[in-house]
Amino acid sequence: MAKVLMKGNEAIAEAALRAGAEGYFCYPITPQTEVAEYLSKRMPEVGGVFLQGESELAVANMLFGAASTGKRIFTTSSSPGISLMQEAISYMAGAELPAVIINIMRGGPGLGGILPAQSDYFQAVKGGGHGDYRVLVLAPSTVQEAVDLTMLSFHLADKYRNPVMLIGDGMIGQMMEAVEFPDDYQEPELPSSSEWAATGAEGREARIIKSLFLDPTGLEDNSWKLDRKYRQMIKEEVRSEKYKISKTNKVLIVAYGTMARICQTAIDELEEEGISVGLFRPISLFPFPEQEIFKEATKANIKSVLTIEMSTGQMVEDVQKVVQGKKPVEFYGRTGGIVPTPDEVKEQVRGIVSKKKTSGKSRKKT
Amino acid sequence: MAVDNKTVFDRPVALRDVVTHYCPGCTHGVIHRIVSEVLDELGLRERTCGVAPVGCSVLCYNYYNCDFMEAPHGRAPALATGFKRMRPDMIVFTYQGDGDLASIGMGEIVHAANRGEKFTTIFVNNAIYGMTGGQMAPTTLQGQVTTTCPVGRDTSMTGQPIRMAELLSALATPAYIERVAVHHPKYILQAKKAIRKAFRLQRDNKCYTLIEVLSTCPTNWGNTPGEATEWLDDNMMKYFPLGCYKDFQEDDSGS
Numbered sequence: 001m002a003k004v005l006m007k008g009n010e011a012i013a014e015a016a017l018r019a020g021a022e023g024y025f026c027y028p029i030t031p032q033t034e035v036a037e038y039l040s041k042r043m044p045e046v047g048g049v050f051l052q053g054e055s056e057l058a059v060a061n062m063l064f065g066a067a068s069t070g071k072r073i074f075t076t077s078s079s080p081g082i083s084l085m086q087e088a089i090s091y092m093a094g095a096e097l098p099a100v101i102i103n104i105m106r107g108g109p110g111l112g113g114i115l116p117a118q119s120d121y122f123q124a125v126k127g128g129g130h131g132d133y134r135v136l137v138l139a140p141s142t143v144q145e146a147v148d149l150t151m152l153s154f155h156l157a158d159k160y161r162n163p164v165m166l167i168g169d170g171m172i173g174q175m176m177e178a179v180e181f182p183d184d185y186q187e188p189e190l191p192s193s194s195e196w197a198a199t200g201a202e203g204r205e206a207r208i209i210k211s212l213f214l215d216p217t218g219l220e221d222n223s224w225k226l227d228r229k230y231r232q233m234i235k236e237e238v239r240s241e242k243y244k245i246s247k248t249n250k251v252l253i254v255a256y257g258t259m260a261r262i263c264q265t266a267i268d269e270l271e272e273e274g275i276s277v278g279l280f281r282p283i284s285l286f287p288f289p290e291q292e293i294f295k296e297a298t299k300a301n302i303k304s305v306l307t308i309e310m311s312t313g314q315m316v317e318d319v320q321k322v323v324q325g326k327k328p329v330e331f332y333g334r335t336g337g338i339v340p341t342p343d344e345v346k347e348q349v350r351g352i353v354s355k356k357k358t359s360g361k362s363r364k365k366t
Numbered sequence: 367m368a369v370d371n372k373t374v375f376d377r378p379v380a381l382r383d384v385v386t387h388y389c390p391g392c393t394h395g396v397i398h399r400i401v402s403e404v405l406d407e408l409g410l411r412e413r414t415c416g417v418a419p420v421g422c423s424v425l426c427y428n429y430y431n432c433d434f435m436e437a438p439h440g441r442a443p444a445l446a447t448g449f450k451r452m453r454p455d456m457i458v459f460t461y462q463g464d465g466d467l468a469s470i471g472m473g474e475i476v477h478a479a480n481r482g483e484k485f486t487t488i489f490v491n492n493a494i495y496g497m498t499g500g501q502m503a504p505t506t507l508q509g510q511v512t513t514t515c516p517v518g519r520d521t522s523m524t525g526q527p528i529r530m531a532e533l534l535s536a537l538a539t540p541a542y543i544e545r546v547a548v549h550h551p552k553y554i555l556q557a558k559k560a561i562r563k564a565f566r567l568q569r570d571n572k573c574y575t576l577i578e579v580l581s582t583c584p585t586n587w588g589n590t591p592g593e594a595t596e597w598l599d600d601n602m603m604k605y606f607p608l609g610c611y612k613d614f615q616e617d618d619s620g621s
Contacts, residue, residue, distance in 0.1 A: 023452050049451045053444070054477035061441035061474070065417070065448030068435050073452070091438050198433040198449070200456060202412035208427045210418075210436035 003178040008143045008168065009034035009076075011179045012102060015150035016074055017042060018181050021100070023049040023073035025062040027081060030114040031170040032104035035076040056081035060088035060101075067097040068209045070197025072154050074100035078170070079108050079120050082128075089163050090129030093226070094211025096196075098157035101135075102150070102166045104173035107337045115337025116170030118257060121314035124167050125286045132223045134230045136164045136237060137285040139256045143177035149283070155187045156237065160229055161196070167285070169310060171258040171339065234287040243267065245278035247301050250353050253279045254293060254319050255308045258339065263308060266345035277349055285315070290322045297323045304352045305329045310339060378402035380411040382431045391584040391591025394422065396548045397490060397557075398429050401459070404562045405432065408569060414457040415449060417442040419466035422496040426461055440471025443478035446485040457568060458485040465495045468504040468528050475534070482539045482574050486564045489530060492581040493602060500586030504528045507601055512586070527605060531578045535611035540573045543612040547580040547603065549595045556608070573614045580606055 006014070013035045016024070024043055026036040036052065043050035049066070053059035059075055066073040077085065082103045092099050103124065107117040124137045136156050140146040146168055157164040198207055213219035243264055245252070255263045260281040267277045280296050282289050297305045297319075305327050307316040316331045323329050332348045334340045377383060380402035388394045405411045414432040418424050420439035427434035437445045442460035450458045467475050467489050475487070494512055495501040501514040505527045509518040519527075531545045542564055546557035557579060564575035580602050584594035 023448070025448060051447070051451055053447075054473060058441070058444040058447075058474050058477065061438060061444030062448030062451075064437070064441075065435060065445030065450075066452045068415070068445070068449055069452040071452050073448070087438050088441070095436070198415045198435060199453075200413040200415065201431070201433050206427075206430070206432050206434065208434045208436065210427065210434075212424060212436055 001181055001183050003180045005176055006143065006179050007034060007174065007176050008146055009104065009173040010038045011143050011147050012076065012150050012173070013038040013042065014181065015147040016100070016154070017046055017048070018185055019151040019154040020072045021048065021074050021154065022071045023066045025051050025053055025059045025066065025073070025075050027053055027056045027059050027077065029056070029078045029081045031106055031116070032076050032078050032102070032173050034173070035102070056084035057087070060085035063099050063101075064088045064092050064097065067092060067099045068198045070193025070199065072158070074102065074154070076102040076104065078104050078106045079117070080111060082120065082123065086123075086129035089135065090131050090133060091211050092163050093133035093135065094131060094222075095209050096161040096226075097163070097209070098161050099163045100150070100153045100157050100166065101163055102168070105167055105169045107335060113337045114170070116258065116310060116339060117335055117337060118169055118259060118310040119312070119314065119335055120167060121285065121309070121311060124165050125288070125318075133226060134233070134286055136160065136162060136233055136287075138164070138166050138239070139283060139285050140166065140168050140172055141257050141261045141281065143172065143175065144179045146172055147179050147181065151185065155190070158190050158193070160233060162229065167257070169258050237284055238287045238289045238292070239283035240289040240292050241281045241283060242296070243279035243281065244271070245280065245296060246276065248276040249278040249301055250275065250303045251277045251349050252297055252302050252305050253277060253308060253345075253349075254282070254305060254315070255279065256282050256285065256315065259308055259310055262340060262342055263345055266342040266349070269342060270346055270349055275349060275353055282315075288318050288322070293319060293322045294324070298326045302327055306348060306352060307331050308340065308345060308348070309333045311335050378406045380405040380431050382429055384429060386429055387425060388422065389585040391582055391594050392422075393548045393579075393581040394426070394490065396554060397488065397579050397581065398426060400548070400554065400558045400561050401488060402430065403558065404565050407562070408565055410457045410565060410569065413455070414459070417446050417449075417458065417460040419460070419462040421463040421466050423461055423463060423490065424497070440466050440469070441474055442466065443471065443474040443483070443487065447478050447481070447483050450483060450485050454484065454571070457565065459565075460485065460487045462487060462489055463496065464489070464491045464493065464503045464505040468530050475530075476537070479534045479541060479574050479576065480537045480539050482541065484568055484571055484574065486568050487576040488561070489576055489578040490581045491530070491578055491606065492583040493527070494583050494586045496583050496586055505530075507605055511588075529606060531576070531611045534576060540614055541612050542567050542573055542575045542614040543578075544610040545578040545580070545606060545608050547598070547608055549580070549582060549598050553608075560610075567614055578606075580608075
């Protein structure tokens with residue numbers, strides 16, 4: 001179909017419907033409330049379920065119940081609301097239920113602010129809730145990519161019977177861009193949810209959807225079973241994009257989401273100054289593109305790796321781990337809703353290339 | 367001589383033929399049996415999904431013979447809401463204790479009831495936390511001794527026990543809410559009638575339904591099964607009177 005101009009939040013809502021979402025549960029929170037407003041009109045049109053719950057705590061558990069029917073369901077929220085959902089996310093991972101959770105991130109900690117941030121990386125990627133589990137995490141950098149990854153999220157949630165989290169910052173949710181929805185959306189065939197969903201015990205044994213294993217060997221077995229699934233994700237679901245990576249690069253920037261996009265502008269402008277910089281953009285944050293970053297970061301022409309985030313430094317810890325001290329990993333971050341400008345990025349790069357020796361330590365903004 | 371065998375009493379199909387973990391004198395088993403009989407009699411078992419709580423009855427899915435979900439503590443009404451909204455053709459019930467429903471899950475139960483969600487709640491009130499070993503619950507009676515109020519519940523510091531049937535009946539949304547008991551045969555018959563009515567109303571897509579069942583916990587009350595029955599009669603029945611607190615009327619506009 002032709003391109004349409006849409007706000008990120010509304011585009012995400014429409015993408016979910018195009019991917020076959022039949023249920024949406026929500027609680028208002030800035031900067032993602034437009035998803036709820038949009039779906040309060042659209043869901044009834046497509047015969048789906050729209051429900052505004054009494055809290056994010058309840059909403060996440062409604063999602064849990066709805067996921068148990070085997071139908072495609074999702075919720076959207078922003079940072080403090082996502083914190084409230086962590087209990088149910090852990091339970092859903094434990095009970096192996098597919099669900100899509102979209103976090104349009106704002107600044108924290110606490111009530112924080114309502115402007116864009118990327119400070120929920122740890123929460124999304126390292127667990128968030130209790131127990132040995134992972135969620136698959138995707139991070140779009142444009143409204144179009146938010147559409148594409150939202151649709152992909154439903155497929156991956158079903159493929160792995162696991163929660164999938166899409167994290168976009170407030171900028172992705174609030175800005176308007178031209179987007180295109182696929183005319184005939186197709187995805188690889190998956191086993192039917194009727195194999196595991198609670199659909200009533202007619203003509204079969206009763207099913208129990210649960211995460212309790214009082215016998216420690218049973219719990220350990222289940223945890224390793226889940227882990228095998230996460231290993232499969234690491235093998236099959238790494239996604240990333242490279243921008244202007246070449247043998248002339250002196251610096252490799254690693255950034256995701258909106259921040260990566262700003263870095264692209266800076267890289268274009270630095271090129272005109274004669275400074276060659278490449279960008280590595282992780283699209284999947286779990287699984288993290290470890291081998292790909294290692295390969296690019298350790299090339300002989302790279303003097304330094306620069307991680308830039310809209311946080312005080314979260315993904316940089318994974319970049320450092322991946323680079324294994326083979327190259328200095330620098331860090332630049334702004335947070336609290338302040339988005340670094342291309343000029344700030346350029347200044348950081350100039351600082352790195354003008355230095356004879358780099359410290360090898362992450363350099364935080366003070 | 368030919369014998370005309372006729373089965374007059376059997377285990378309901380909705381109840382599995384297994385030994386439960388419940389303590390002697392605990393009335394969970396009676397309540398499980400009543401719910402199972404009703405599911406059988408109304409022919410609902412094969413399209414029912416239960417929601418188990420956190421507490422003594424978390425393992426009730428091992429005893430019921432129908433599909434089940436296991437909820438986080440207190441969140442059963444939210445799971446039931448999500449499930450029932452997606453599958454309005456199915457029958458959904460939550461089975462919750464007083465710690466689960468009246469303490470940690472107070473928010474979820476009030477809002478599910480107020481939205482008029484078309485599921486049934488079996489609320490088992492035994493005035494104490496059973497699984498964790500006998501702590502004070504929101505329904506623990508004034509002066510009642512528990513491991514976290516060892517000299518008896520001091521209501522000047524902890525408030526009065528919460529009467530959930532009365533509290534939920536104050537909501538304007540139509541519902542059927544009744545309090546029953548199961549410690550004597552006559553009460554069991556009344557309880558079954560109420561539970562049957564609740565599932566019937568749900569089947570007919572009428573309203574939210576909640577049956578509060580006064581229950582015993584001899585282990586954590588520190589008495590024998592017989593004494594527990596007497597204690598329930600002498601104490602709980604006075605503070606938590608049995609009866610229908612909110613009945614569903616066909617023309618109920620919510621006033």
